[in-house]
Amino acid sequence: MLFRWLKQRRRQKLLAEPFPAPWLDILHERVALYRFLDPDQQARLRDTLRILVAEKAWEGCKGLVLTDDIRVTIAALMAVLVLGLKDAYYDNAPTILVYPQAFRVPEQHPIGGGVAMHSEGEHLGEAHYRGPVILSWADIEEDAAQPGFGENLVFHEFAHQLDMENGDADGVPLLPPALRRRWQQVMAPEFQRLRQAADRQRRTLLDPYGATNEAEFFAVATEEFFDRPLELRDVHPRLYDLLREYYRVEPAAWFERMG
Numbered sequence: 001m002l003f004r005w006l007k008q009r010r011r012q013k014l015l016a017e018p019f020p021a022p023w024l025d026i027l028h029e030r031v032a033l034y035r036f037l038d039p040d041q042q043a044r045l046r047d048t049l050r051i052l053v054a055e056k057a058w059e060g061c062k063g064l065v066l067t068d069d070i071r072v073t074i075a076a077l078m079a080v081l082v083l084g085l086k087d088a089y090y091d092n093a094p095t096i097l098v099y100p101q102a103f104r105v106p107e108q109h110p111i112g113g114g115v116a117m118h119s120e121g122e123h124l125g126e127a128h129y130r131g132p133v134i135l136s137w138a139d140i141e142e143d144a145a146q147p148g149f150g151e152n153l154v155f156h157e158f159a160h161q162l163d164m165e166n167g168d169a170d171g172v173p174l175l176p177p178a179l180r181r182r183w184q185q186v187m188a189p190e191f192q193r194l195r196q197a198a199d200r201q202r203r204t205l206l207d208p209y210g211a212t213n214e215a216e217f218f219a220v221a222t223e224e225f226f227d228r229p230l231e232l233r234d235v236h237p238r239l240y241d242l243l244r245e246y247y248r249v250e251p252a253a254w255f256e257r258m259g
Ligand SMILES: [Zn+2]
Pocket: 118, 120, 156, 160, 216, 219
């Protein structure tokens, strides 16, 4: 309780300072989605971003020297994901390890006593339960600059973190009671449909990697929702609506505005 109060105080103090001007340049130059947001959302993103930069333990790996460019870009994308959620700062993911590019999964990682829940085939990123989130900067740099392809490593890995907030990586994050039943009603058939398409090697809007299990389905659907929302809304309207209600934002409107 005291700890939470101190944390709250520290955050208020941090947000009372002016936003660092060089970081604003980074947002404008590197994070295309930032320009899609309205001024209120941009302000909210900047606040969340500062808290994430300040509170996470950021570490460069394989010789990567972490710069403000890297931290601000990653934190901005983390902030986009929770723009509509209240006080969501990924408290279960205190450490962020950044590799220069796609990495081989190292033999030993300090996973904070947790269990490695999964790792990506391409080793672009990993999310561990109560352990570090591991990311490849080369991929993030490209994702941040070019939305619209349905791919975003930060959205993917941090969707796993949201999923694990209530325990297992099972594709079901903490939900308001009103959404619980509908989550199953929408997610289960969408997941089955992707599995069938993947079995038949039929191309779909959603990345077939999402057919791996329910957790990957949620992560892949989240990438589409934030990075290619107009297409997701057209092709999977129920899935889009469900994610809109969960994330409490309307990314299709962002992309429509940018036309
Ligand atoms: Zn994944």
